[in-house]
Amino acid sequence: MQISKILGAGFVAGAMVFAAGAATAQDYPSKPITMIVPWGAGGGTDATARIIATLLEGELGVPVPVENRTGGSGVVGHSAIANAAPDGYTIGIATLEIGGMHYQGLTELDYTAFTPIGLYNSDPAAIFVRSDSAYEDVNALIEAVEASADREFKASGSAQGGVNHLAVAGMLNALEIPVQRVAWVPSEGAAPGLQDLAAGGVDFVAASLPEARALMDAGRIKPLAIFATERADAAPDLVTFEEATGVAFALGSWRGIAAPAGLDPEIARTLADAIGKVVEDPEYTQFMEASGYAMQWTPNEEFEQFMADSDAQMGTTLRAVGLAR
Amino acid sequence: METLIAAAQLVLEPYTLMVILACALFGLFIGAVPGLSATMATAMLVPITFYMDPVPAVGAIVTMSAMAIFASDIPAALVRIPGTAASAAYVDDLHQLTLKGKPGIALGLCVVTSAIGGVFGTAVLMIAAPQLAEVSLNFTSFEYFWLALLGLSAAVMLGSGTLVKSVMALCLGLLVASVGLDTSSGYPRFTYGQQDFLSGVPFIPALIGFFAVPEVIRAIVHRDNTVSARSISKVSELFEGMGKILWKFRFNVARGSVVGTLVGILPGAGSDIASWISYAISKRFSKHPERYGKGYEEGLVDSGAANNSALSGAYVPAMVFGIPGDSITAIVIGVLYVKGLNPGPMVFINNAVEVNAIFLVFMLANLLMVPLGILAILMAAPVLRVSKTALAPLILCFAIVGSFSIELSTTAITVMMVVGVFAYLMEENGIPVAPAVLGLVMGTLVERNLITSLIKADNNPLAFFERPIAGGLGVVTLALWFTPLLVALYRRYRRPRVAA
Numbered sequence: 001m002q003i004s005k006i007l008g009a010g011f012v013a014g015a016m017v018f019a020a021g022a023a024t025a026q027d028y029p030s031k032p033i034t035m036i037v038p039w040g041a042g043g044g045t046d047a048t049a050r051i052i053a054t055l056l057e058g059e060l061g062v063p064v065p066v067e068n069r070t071g072g073s074g075v076v077g078h079s080a081i082a083n084a085a086p087d088g089y090t091i092g093i094a095t096l097e098i099g100g101m102h103y104q105g106l107t108e109l110d111y112t113a114f115t116p117i118g119l120y121n122s123d124p125a126a127i128f129v130r131s132d133s134a135y136e137d138v139n140a141l142i143e144a145v146e147a148s149a150d151r152e153f154k155a156s157g158s159a160q161g162g163v164n165h166l167a168v169a170g171m172l173n174a175l176e177i178p179v180q181r182v183a184w185v186p187s188e189g190a191a192p193g194l195q196d197l198a199a200g201g202v203d204f205v206a207a208s209l210p211e212a213r214a215l216m217d218a219g220r221i222k223p224l225a226i227f228a229t230e231r232a233d234a235a236p237d238l239v240t241f242e243e244a245t246g247v248a249f250a251l252g253s254w255r256g257i258a259a260p261a262g263l264d265p266e267i268a269r270t271l272a273d274a275i276g277k278v279v280e281d282p283e284y285t286q287f288m289e290a291s292g293y294a295m296q297w298t299p300n301e302e303f304e305q306f307m308a309d310s311d312a313q314m315g316t317t318l319r320a321v322g323l324a325r
Numbered sequence: 326m327e328t329l330i331a332a333a334q335l336v337l338e339p340y341t342l343m344v345i346l347a348c349a350l351f352g353l354f355i356g357a358v359p360g361l362s363a364t365m366a367t368a369m370l371v372p373i374t375f376y377m378d379p380v381p382a383v384g385a386i387v388t389m390s391a392m393a394i395f396a397s398d399i400p401a402a403l404v405r406i407p408g409t410a411a412s413a414a415y416v417d418d419l420h421q422l423t424l425k426g427k428p429g430i431a432l433g434l435c436v437v438t439s440a441i442g443g444v445f446g447t448a449v450l451m452i453a454a455p456q457l458a459e460v461s462l463n464f465t466s467f468e469y470f471w472l473a474l475l476g477l478s479a480a481v482m483l484g485s486g487t488l489v490k491s492v493m494a495l496c497l498g499l500l501v502a503s504v505g506l507d508t509s510s511g512y513p514r515f516t517y518g519q520q521d522f523l524s525g526v527p528f529i530p531a532l533i534g535f536f537a538v539p540e541v542i543r544a545i546v547h548r549d550n551t552v553s554a555r556s557i558s559k560v561s562e563l564f565e566g567m568g569k570i571l572w573k574f575r576f577n578v579a580r581g582s583v584v585g586t587l588v589g590i591l592p593g594a595g596s597d598i599a600s601w602i603s604y605a606i607s608k609r610f611s612k613h614p615e616r617y618g619k620g621y622e623e624g625l626v627d628s629g630a631a632n633n634s635a636l637s638g639a640y641v642p643a644m645v646f647g648i649p650g651d652s653i654t655a656i657v658i659g660v661l662y663v664k665g666l667n668p669g670p671m672v673f674i675n676n677a678v679e680v681n682a683i684f685l686v687f688m689l690a691n692l693l694m695v696p697l698g699i700l701a702i703l704m705a706a707p708v709l710r711v712s713k714t715a716l717a718p719l720i721l722c723f724a725i726v727g728s729f730s731i732e733l734s735t736t737a738i739t740v741m742m743v744v745g746v747f748a749y750l751m752e753e754n755g756i757p758v759a760p761a762v763l764g765l766v767m768g769t770l771v772e773r774n775l776i777t778s779l780i781k782a783d784n785n786p787l788a789f790f791e792r793p794i795a796g797g798l799g800v801v802t803l804a805l806w807f808t809p810l811l812v813a814l815y816r817r818y819r820r821p822r823v824a825a
Contacts, residue, residue: 040663047665067733073506076520154781160509185466185780186509188773195671201465201781214675220462 025266028088032063036084036092038077040070044210044293045255048121049093051287052257052278059274073097073159075107082113086260088267091117094258096163099311103318104161105325111307115263116256117271118299119306120279121288123208124228124252125157125167126238128221130197138225138244141204142175151183156193157206160186161323164193164206167227167251170317171206171241174249179320197221208252209234210292227251234292251313256303272299332681335380336689344381345388345686349693352389353701356396357708358716359406361540363393363596364652368536369720371529371660372727379664379679383657384686390653391443391690394596394632395698398435399705402428411596411632414604414624421620429562434570434622435629436563436698438578442630443691445582446589446637450644451684457645458670466781467789469646470774471798473767476648478805480593486757494756498764499771501526508769509776521736528659530728530737531744531765535758536652537724538745544717556706560699574626577607585631589638593763595651596632603631637687644668644680647770652759655766 035053039045046068053064069077074097084090094114102110127138135141145153157164165186169179187193190207197205198220205212205221209232215221225241226232229250242248257275259268278284279297288295298306318324335341348370355366367386374382397408402419412419422431461468481491504515505525516522557563571578581603588599607627608617617624639650640657647668649655661668666676673680701708728741748758782788790796 040665069733070524073523075523079520151783183780183783185777186773187777188508189667191667191671191675192669195462195669196465196777199463199465201467214671218674 025264025270028267028270029060029062031089032065033060033088034084034090035064035066036077036081036090037066037068038070038074038081038093038095038097040068044291045093045095047291048255048288048293051284052120052275055278055281055284056274059277073101073106075101075109078109079107081258082109082260084260086115086262086264088259088263088271091257091259091271094256094307096253096310096314099307099314100161100166100318103315103324111304111311113261114258114307115261115268116258116300116303116307117268118275118297119254119256119303120275120295120297121256121293122252122254122296123210123294124226124232124250125164125206125208126212126223126226126235127168127171127241128194128197128205128207128212128216128223129203130200131220131222133222135224138239138241141224142177142245145172145181146175146177148181150178150181153182153204154185154202155182155204155206156185156187156196156202157190158187158193159189160184161318161321162186163251163253164190166314166317166321167206169321170251170313171227171249173317173320174247175245179322194221213292232294234294251317254306254310256298256307268300275299328677328681329685331678332685335678335682336384336685341378341381341384341686344377344385345689345693348385348389349392349690349697352392353396353697354708355389356393356408357399357701357705358711358713359400359404359408359709360544360713361716362409362536363390363397363411364656365536365540365720366390366393367653367656368529368533369723369727371532371656372723372730374660375663375731379661379666379676380682380686382660382664383666383683384690386653386657386660387683387686388690388693391439391633391636391687391694392697392701394636395436395439395694396701398439398629399432399702400709402431402435403705404709409597411600413597414600414628417618418620418622418625421618422622422625425620427620429557429559430565430567430570431622431625432557432702433563433565433567434625436695436702437567437571438581438626438629439633439698440691440694441578442582442585442632442634443637443694444688445579445630446586446634447684447687447691449586449634450637450640450687451681454641454644454680455673457641458673461645461670464670464794465792466774466777467792467795468798470771470778470789471795471802472646473648473771473774475798475802475805476592476642476646477763477767477771478802479591480763481760482805483591483594483598486755490756491760494751494758495760495764498761498766499768500764501531501761502765502768503772508773509780519736521732521734525769526765527728527732527737527740528765529656529731530741532656532659532762533724533728534741534744535748535762536656537720538742539749539752539758541717541721541724542746542749544713544720548714557702560703563699563702570622571626574623577623577626578630580606581627581630582634584627585634586638588631589635589650590641592642592648592650593759594635595639595653596635599635599638600628600632604628633691640687644672645670649763649766652762655762658766 037046037049050066053066056064069080078098081092101107129135155168165184172179185202190211193205194215196202198215223238225244226238227241227250355361374385394411397412401407401412401416402423405420407413407416419431481495504522506523507514584603585599588594604624607624608614611623639654642648642650643654643658649658658668666672725738728737751758790799
């Protein structure tokens with residue numbers, strides 16, 4: 001395994017040094033491009049990846065099969081992308097978790113193992129309470145939390161160390177409230193946490209707007225503030241956390257296209273241009289709007305900067321929660 | 326209403342209809358070949374449905390299993406070998422009717438009562454599930470914990486085999502379920518450094534191992550002779566005097582449907598147990614219990630309706646709580662998760678259209694059962710000549726390809742084979758595999774809700790009884806555990822006095 005990896009890397013490096021670089025970039029793409037999704041079929045990341053893959057086939061003229069490589073909290077799939085040959089024929093979806101899992105000791109892998117192609121979605125987390133809750137705005141909730149005893153307040157929305165846990169922990173950290181003040185009740189994804197909130201099992205939940213939409217529409221829960229730098233298009237009346245409290249804090253899940261590190265810059269540009277057209281396709285925009293996913297397109301170097309910032313923020317928050325190893 | 330129309334559109338798509346038809350024929354074949362169970366066929370179908378949309382995927386399983394449960398009556402009648410365990414209760418009645426020269430009416434009754442039972446069970450599912458979901462929206466981890474525990478307990482007590490062996494199998498399943506990152510702290514358990522096991526033992530390959538491999542081994546070990554059967558050539562033979570018999574036993578049809586649905590809803594008890602219980606009730610209350618087992622239609626009508634209604638009933642707890650009602654729904658729950666239709670009350674809000682479409686497929690499958698069932702009866706004789714030994718390598722091939730295609734790793738194949746051989750050894754020694762499968766499916770559900778509740782309660786066990794519904798469920802569960810013990814103690818205490 002190790003030897004073949006080293007040999008493979010050596011071979012590819014050799015091929016790039018000698019002649020082949022320019023030739024592959026010109027012929028690219030001449031065979032199917034595999035798109036690896038580190039999360040399960042049917043989930044949000046899978047759904048967005050599949051529509052991009054379908055439209056990308058039209059742009060590039062080669063098939064783009066989607067492969068779900070799940071497991072290990074995203075470690076398996078992210079490793080599969082990073083360890084593939086950087087020839088442009090294996091790309092994949094990188095998600096927020098890539099910035100956190102190396103701090104948690106799950107893998108050595110971080111964003112530097114990838115050639116960034118572009119960021120296509122980021123959904124900030126928001127804070128939710130029951131519709132009949134006494135807290136009218138986020139300040140009222142924060143005051144109550146400040147005055148409470150340790151672990152009196154219970155919050156949920158993701159697994160331990162998941163994005164929504166980090167949103168709550170990061171918020172407390174930014175407010176200079178000790179993180180252990182609020183007990184985190186782990187849940188498998190946002191949906192069970194939100195349902196537990198509606199049933200009265202926990203006091204508040206962090207989740208993204210698309211995740212919470214069904215229960216919001218059913219009138220059972222209400223958002224108090226969103227952890228973003230500006231208000232969301234999907235909920236223009238919802239204040240940002242900074243507007244409400246004057247404390248800057250933004251965090252949310254994101255999804256981007258990435259290739260293994262060492263990809264020919266010309267191929268990276270070809271891919272970024274093609275996907276840049278895909279994200280403007282009406283079929284894509286309609287799908288994303290209907291499913292409630294926020295849209296954006298931040299290609300190449302800017303995406304790399306974004307991943308670096310996200311990584312640093314994850315580090316700070318994970319250390320504050322005590323999950324960094 | 327809007328959801329129903331949208332759901333109907335999903336079901337009536339040509340692709341979905343094609344899948345349903347193909348799976349109906351597949352199910353009839355599986356049911357008609359003795360020894361191939363509906364559960365095994367479901368496990369084989371999963372990899373094929375993997376890349377389908379949710380509605381055709383679940384529709385495929387629903388249709389296949391409904392058809393298989395009916396079709397297993399065919400070999401029961403013609404050669405006195407039940408196609409699946411669901412027909413075992415009334416196999417003698419069916420075969421005696423055939424010997425009396427009435428195989429047509431016997432099978433005609435089977436197809437009609439199966440369809441009626443199936444439609445009734447589906448109606449209950451369509452009405453009860455959303456109502457129950459509305460109630461369970463107010464369930465927190467405390468209620469779910471007790472519910473899951475109650476489900477596991479019921480499954481062990483209702484299953485076949487002795488209690489001790491069932492509990493052993495259950496514990497084995499729970500142990501396997503604890504492999505992987507633990508749900509609350511993310512600590513890897515029993516993975517031995519294998520990345521493939523971080524998210525647990527791959528579920529669907531394990532299920533294929535549990536249900537398909539033992540049958541392959543058995544087909545090779547116990548080579549059975551193929552049999553030739555009398556064929557039925559005229560459709561009219563099926564319906565001769567049908568109206569009269571059905572009217573005479575109309576009450577039995579209703580009772581069978583109700584009993585079947587209720588048994589189906591109980592976790593762990595499926596079509597086969599529904600069929601036995603229904604047959605027993607029917608005999609107990611019949612005016613002619615002496616005729617049972619000798620070619621009498623009454624018990625047939627009861628259990629024929631019961632086994633198919635149980636199939637639909639099993640989806641009630643599966644959809645609302647993620648607690649399987651039988652071993653087929655244990656597999657279906659896995660499929661629902663893969664398709665993003667995570668079972669639970671939220672699915673009725675988030676995916677109302679898909680859920681209703683699945684209900685409609687149920688209806689459609691049970692209605693299709695009559696014409697397709699007649700076709701199957703007419704073509705039964707050649708199907709019964711198919712050798713199981715010849716099918717075994719084909720099934721094994723499917724099992725290997727299917728396991729690999731889901732995880733895209735060879736670990737999945739290893740898991741499937743190891744679990745399969747183990748399951749064969751268990752069954753050969755009278756240890757039922759169903760509790761092990763339930764343990765595997767529900768292990769994380771029990772654990773996650775226990776840990777979540779403990780975190781919420783700051784480790785105070787009394788909190789498990791503080792919410793009224795949780796408290797009620799807790800008391801019922803504890804009563805279920807300790808009543809047999811107390812009864813035994815009471816008897817031991819009483820005996821000396823009686824003797825004296």
